[in-house]
Amino acid sequence: MDFLVGTFYTPKLFTLRFTPSKDTSKCKLDVQHTSEAIGGHSWLSLSADKTRLYTTVWASPPAVASYRIEPDHTLTFLNSQPVRAMSGYVCSSPTTLYSAGGPTGEVFSLAPDGSIGPFIQTLEFRDQGGSENDGARSGVKHGDFGGLRHGAHSVDLSASGNQLFIADIGHNCVWSYNVSSTSQQPGKLENRQKWTASRENDGPRHTWPHPNGKILYSVQEHSCYVDTLSISNKTSLNLISGARIIPRNKDEKNYWADEVRLSRPASGPPRYLYTSTRGLEKETKGYVAVFGLDENGLVQGEAFDIFETATSGGIANAIEPAPMVEGQEAEYLAMTDSQEGYVFMLAFDGKQITEIARTQLIGEDGKTLAAATAVWL
Template sequence: MDFLVGTFYTSKLFTLRFTPAKDAKKCKLEIKSTSEAIGGHSWLSLSSDKKHLYTTVWASPPAVASYRIEDDHTLIPLNSAPVRAMSGYVCCSETTLYSAGGPTGEVFSIKKDGSIGSLLQNLEFRDQGNENDGARNGVAHGDFGGLRHGSHSIDLSPDGKVIYIADIGHNCVWSYSVTGNEGKLENRKKWIASRGNDGPRHTWPHPNGRILYSVEEHSCYVDALSISETGDLNLISGARIIPDDKDEKKYWADEVRLSRPVPGSPRYLYASTRGLEKETKGYVAVFALDENGRLKGEALDIFETATSGGIANAVEPAPMVDGQEGVEYLAMTDSQEGFVFVLAFDGNKIVEVARRQLVGEDGKTLAAATAVWL
């Protein structure tokens, strides 16, 4: 089972191979190959056919980039396109690439060869003329071009008709209608988060298209939101993703993802958080879902990660493994020590089953960012 990992600051993309085993001690994780990259890639997004990869580019000036994925799972750069502010996240349809980061976002066409085409639309998330709209001062780990107090994610609904954007600074989730063949966006709506200190960071839709999950960076909650026929969002329930005795002010929540729906609906929701300081370890929480995608109470397990996670601790569930239907695997990235982990969940407990450290040619560890499974 191969997956790709980018780093925040290094012009390398890694292809890793995970070999699962019923005996967890026999699971293996190795670096299969390394590909030259256009820049540091904090976020990765695969095309639906998994033949192309789209990425953010942490560089000056900031950009987004495209790659062709070869049969051996190495990557060939195609091109890049500039964006106005550092992108935190990209997603794609068959025809369109979407980017969001801090105060702004972009919509690009995708050419037939998979490369990035023309700029179709600019998105604005600040009130015009107010450079401080949504801004916060003194945030830990730096500003990242407005990502710490602006838009931070962008995802398509399962039917490709709606875009959802989590905005930390405005404490909200924006939604847009996707229009026409080009995929431009219109009819913006705003859902204000449930708590004043939430700070929505990432969202993720349920395959049924009726529920959206939102992970709240500051309050360390994950919320399940209903989606009405008119596209309005409403809170169904929320749950804390760190232990009850921990102070959310010492953490920043990171990721929310669903288990693979094979067969039927996803059984579990995974949410991760990072420690704000190096000595504060992060967590991965797992929740049971009913057949409609609602949370079934509090976390089944909250797993303490090996490090704080740095600015990563992003989790990505793997495809199901034949013969191991009772176990789910997740890739998890760590920027603090450059580790890539594979975790396993058996319905009761999350455990680490494999790890590999990313190291540069100079022997220094590389800040692992996010992973996508091929």
């Protein structure tokens, strides 16, 4: 089972191979290939057919980029396009690439070869008529990342591709859009609506849609909650429930929540919801929490397990569930760590999460590299 990993600061992309086993002591994780990149790629997103990779580019000036995935799972650079502010996240439909980061976002068409085509639309997230620093937070641990710590941070399409959601930390909200299906402007966003988070200190960071099209999950960076939201046909969102994703005896001020993802069963609806949280200080370890879901995507009670990670996670601790392995009951997750450059493999057996393998990303100079995010091939 191969997957790709990017870094925050190094112009390299890594292909890793996970070899599962029912005897977890025999699971293996190795770096198979290293491909040249054009910058640090903090976020990776695959095309639906997994032949193209789209990335953020942490460089000056900021950009988004596309790569072709070769049969041996190495990568070949296709092209890049500039964006106004550092992008935190990209996603794509067959015709369109979406990016969001800090005060702005962009919509691009995709060329027939999968490269990034002409610019379509700019998205603005600053308060209309407000100051240039609306939502800004000074003195935050780990820095501000060009406005990502107090602005728009993610962009995700619904399973049908006709709705799009952007979590905005600084405005304490999730923006929702309809995606145009007209032949004149396919992919253009319209009918923007705003869902304000339920707690003043939430800070929505990432969202993730359920495949049924009726549920959206929102992970809150500051309050360390994950909220379950209902989606209407007109993209309006409403809170159904919320669940804390760190232990009850921990102070959320010492953490910053990171990721929310669904399990990937071979058939049927997702059974589990996974979230991850980072420690703000190097000495404060992060967590991965897992919740049960009913067939409609509603969270069922408290977390099955809240697993303490090996490090704080640095600015990563991002999780990505693997496709279900035939003949095995355990579910697997890749987790990236920027603090020590580790990529971990975690397993969930229906009761608890365990670490089953790890490897470390090392540069040519022998120094560890800041692992960012992973996507499964």
